[in-house]
Amino acid sequence: MKNSLNFKIVGSGPTGLLLSIVLSKFDCNIFLTDLLARESLINKDKTYAITHSTRKILTKFRLWEKLKPYLFGFDTLSITDSVTSSFTNLTISDLDDDISPSENIGWVVKHLDLMNVFFQEIDNYENIFFMTPYKLSNKKILFDYQFFACGANSLDKKLLDFIDLKKSYNQSCLTFKVSLRGNCKKRAYEIFRKEGPLALLPLEKNLYQVIWTSSTLKSIERLNSDKNFLMDNLLTILPEKFKLDQIIGELNIFPVSLSLNLPVLNFKNLVFVGDSFHTFHPVGGQGLNSCWRDVNTIFDLFNKKYATTKIHLKLFKFKYFSSRILDIIFTIFITDSLISIFANRNLFLFPMRKFSFLLLNNSLFIRKLILNLMTKSLIYSRIK
Numbered sequence: 001m002k003n004s005l006n007f008k009i010v011g012s013g014p015t016g017l018l019l020s021i022v023l024s025k026f027d028c029n030i031f032l033t034d035l036l037a038r039e040s041l042i043n044k045d046k047t048y049a050i051t052h053s054t055r056k057i058l059t060k061f062r063l064w065e066k067l068k069p070y071l072f073g074f075d076t077l078s079i080t081d082s083v084t085s086s087f088t089n090l091t092i093s094d095l096d097d098d099i100s101p102s103e104n105i106g107w108v109v110k111h112l113d114l115m116n117v118f119f120q121e122i123d124n125y126e127n128i129f130f131m132t133p134y135k136l137s138n139k140k141i142l143f144d145y146q147f148f149a150c151g152a153n154s155l156d157k158k159l160l161d162f163i164d165l166k167k168s169y170n171q172s173c174l175t176f177k178v179s180l181r182g183n184c185k186k187r188a189y190e191i192f193r194k195e196g197p198l199a200l201l202p203l204e205k206n207l208y209q210v211i212w213t214s215s216t217l218k219s220i221e222r223l224n225s226d227k228n229f230l231m232d233n234l235l236t237i238l239p240e241k242f243k244l245d246q247i248i249g250e251l252n253i254f255p256v257s258l259s260l261n262l263p264v265l266n267f268k269n270l271v272f273v274g275d276s277f278h279t280f281h282p283v284g285g286q287g288l289n290s291c292w293r294d295v296n297t298i299f300d301l302f303n304k305k306y307a308t309t310k311i312h313l314k315l316f317k318f319k320y321f322s323s324r325i326l327d328i329i330f331t332i333f334i335t336d337s338l339i340s341i342f343a344n345r346n347l348f349l350f351p352m353r354k355f356s357f358l359l360l361n362n363s364l365f366i367r368k369l370i371l372n373l374m375t376k377s378l379i380y381s382r383i384k
């Protein structure tokens with residue numbers, strides 16, 4: 001790569017931070033910025049489910065070991081369709097041989113721990129400069145390339161001449177932590193309900209993150225309701241053996257959408273990465289994992305010298321887009337199908353729903369296929 005290119009990364013969420021870390025391996029200066037200060041970027045009450053594709057990417061960039069003390073693994077995934085009263089438990093015996101030694105289907109990490117580890121890593125690099133947008137604009141730097149990792153709702157998406165395709169589910173996610181007893185220690189839950197899926201992600205022995213999807217109106221109503229009422233409400237949904245102790249910390253609400261930001265035929269030196277490139281329904285916890293697969297692709301393209309000359313940089317966004325599109329379309333297809341089929345009470349879909357669980361419970365091939373595709377994604381073997 002040509003000496004000391006100047007890269008600008010707009011947005012310092014989990015995508016922007018990982019991108020700055022991986023690009024810092026090249027001979028370049030990275031100017032990382034965000035509307036929020038470091039403390040506010042770190043102190044968010046969010047939780048992410050991490051898949052095996054992410055484990056491989058973070059291992060490649062020597063971040064997995066650093067993050068490991070903060071990860072809580074789960075070895076069973078319980079999936080329930082409450083409308084047709086069907087259920088299945090996917091376990092580590094359903095994992096492919098190459099990933100089963102990790103003894104986890106996936107992991108859960110708190111946003112705060114993740115961001116702390118990433119910021120500590122960034123502090124080790126002399127070519128990453130984190131500053132406010134105002135300070136950066138005063139520096140009058142000519143950037144060779146700009147990466148927009150500014151999240152799902154950034155205004156930049158509209159201003160920068162890209163085509164933003166969007167489907168609103170008219171749904172929102174209510175998230176909060178609960179302490180629970182009677183649960184299996186390392187088990188995650190996905191419960192499909194008429195109003196939308198409810199996920200329980202294990203954070204510690206008796207602590208779970210609840211991600212409760214329903215119509216935006218209903219979510220706001222629940223957000224404003226009394227905590228005891230909310231707990232009673234939740235208890236009617238959870239498996240019978242559960243005992244709910246209390247809600248811990250704050251309640252948050254996030255809008256849910258499916259979106260894809262397409263590049264138009266211009267040769268501006270900029271691309272969108274992470275949630276500003278694509279968003280999915282949170283069912284299956286694919287969002288951040290696919291953001292980091294974008295980052296991995298950008299690294300690979302630079303590493304394979306697809307961005308060494310001015311012409312290469314002009315064409316970079318098309319190379320990036322074509323490398324990512326299959327995985328993104330696949331994730332859109334899976335998450336959107338799950339919602340279309342399992343988040344309603346449509347009688348015509350009952351046979352298909354029953355049959356899906358019949359297959360899952362009786363065919364090892366189908367169990368393996370579904371679980372490994374979800375956790376490894378389409379590109380696992382290409383992460384090197």
Ligand SMILES: Cc1cc2nc3c(=O)[nH]c(=O)nc-3n(C[C@H](O)[C@H](O)[C@H](O)COP(=O)(O)OP(=O)(O)OC[C@H]3O[C@@H](n4cnc5c(N)ncnc54)[C@H](O)[C@@H]3O)c2cc1C
Nearest residue numbers: 011013014015035049150151173254274275285287288289
């Ligand atoms: C309820 C819910 C549950 C989820 N659960 C999971 C899960 O279990 N697993 C998973 O993988 N994913 C999950 N996701 C998805 C995940 O949260 C996102 O994919 C991820 O946060 C995207 O990270 P990002 O860095 O791309 O964007 P963000 O985290 O949104 O960061 C964008 C950053 O850009 C900054 N910014 C915006 N505009 C500007 C500007 N003009 N200038 C400078 N800075 C700017 C913002 O301040 C922000 O810090 C979930 C999402 C939701 C809503």
